[in-house]
Amino acid sequence: MEELQFQMPAQGWSQFLIARKKMLDEFDRAKTLSKKHIVQTSHGNVAEAEFRKWLGNFLPKKYGVTSGYIISTGISDLENTPHFDVIIYEHLEAPILWIEESPDNSKQGSSLAIPAEYVKAVIEVKSSFARSTVKSGIEHLRELSKIMSGIDAPDERYKKYLPRDFFCSLVFFELRKENEFDKGAINMMVDGYSLRGYSGGVILRGSGHSKDNTGHISLLNSQQPIISSLEKPERSLLGPFTLSDTIKIDENSYFGAMLDWAEPNFSKFAFDLVALLNGTFESGRISSFHALGTTEWADAKKK
Template sequence: MPERPKHIGVDSFFAERKKLLNAYDEAKQQAVDDAVKTEHGVTGEAEVRRWLQSFLPKRFGVCKGYIISTNLQFEGPLEEWDVLLYDAIESPILFSRGSSNQNDAELKRAIPVEHVRGVLEVKATLTPAMAMKSSNKLLKLQQYIGENRYADYPQYLTEPFICAAMFIETKVESLEQYRRALDNLAVLYQYQSMIPFMGALVVRSQRNHDHSGYLQPLRSDNPIAFPDVFEMSSNFQCHDGWHGVFGTLNWGVNNYPTFLFDLLASIRGTRSQRVSSFYGLDFENSQASKLFRPTGDTD
């Protein structure tokens, strides 16, 4: 039998992406007359949590909530995180906040620091301002990172642990604005020795709605000078001397499953340089796109 370009079940796998986007678009449409349009962002967060709950193995819990440490030098205040991924088998829930009529995706839970496996910062749109907000929030994870002197009484995050950013869609008007957004996220790689940042997923491109972007660093021993056609961040240098740019060389359908399975492998502690999984990959629809033309003009 000839090989098919995608395995059985791929289309149903991508239906989960469509379900997330439909809920987000419905909330955005309902808020079209509101003076301050925030409901779609709240809905986007809740849908991301629901989506991850349905995807991840049951050993991992998904919630909005707080990281709690027994470190007596931690002064607070408690930070509220959009998405916490935690060891649901081993972790107690120290306390919950929310009304009794809220579902699991909306309740806020307090998780002991040693059981947290991942933190995701979720924004509705990728813009320079929202990228900066995501970076600033994830940088606050530094207060939970340190050396656990006593294995039985950890006060800091323990491996495996990863953090990432998610944006439901792009909302940039020019290549220069998009690059500023990437530059704001790339700041996190200057702290890579402390904060294990795996990158960002943009669920929907503003140019091709079927395409997603998986934003990651490209590393080099020498400075990287990418022309605008590659739509990458400015060149930056990290503490260990390597140079990099941040972004995605192409937008396409397979960035969505690749991010998901990289996230799963990361919180399992099994991620390597290889492809994390072939599940969800669609080689039939392998066309790639960019956000902008080389001149910076959109279609």
């Protein structure tokens, strides 16, 4: 029997993108309804709930997905406990300290309180990619600073910190045409570089894209400063790729960010999450060939 060879596009690549489309369809529906409200916030809540629903269905069942609180025995009960949009935790191991039911009693809306040592990742979900939303997302992730500031010894009985392999990122549902030249948005993404496990983020949709492109935002480390590609008047955040300005860390280290748009980026994001959770992620290497595909690859295969 002939040995199997990797096929491009991979089986189910277009079906995998249906989950992305469902999230965006529900988001658009909520946006339309929220226009009738004085305070238009409901579509943001729908974005969070739909993303948690997709993630909970996609991830291996040893991982749980919830909104809620991260609790540490090293933090005083007099301090406010921040609420996070998406917490990924060890579903089979973690005790649930308490549950806050949502008004509609939906599983996606309930908030759980998880001990810090069982939390694998935190993801902040925003409706749109803009300077203000990136800033608020990173500022919220910084509220984890105390429990990011140390690592418990392997034999520590009474753990206080997030685990060594913890990571965090940002998810935006769309980049609107009105924000396509917002250099501050891509520059602001770099500000998260000091957060432990910060992995950038994704934008599920770009205004005007004819294909099912997802924007992937990655961090770059350079020995030389880089000037944002948006300095060129013809460049846009909706173009194939965009470079941010860099910030200087020390004499030979600069951090920047790159945004690129492609159909396989949703699959790459999804399987990078799995690899990060499983401890198999390698920077610069594709985490999985599952669900990788493009319209061009599919058309070429038909010929």
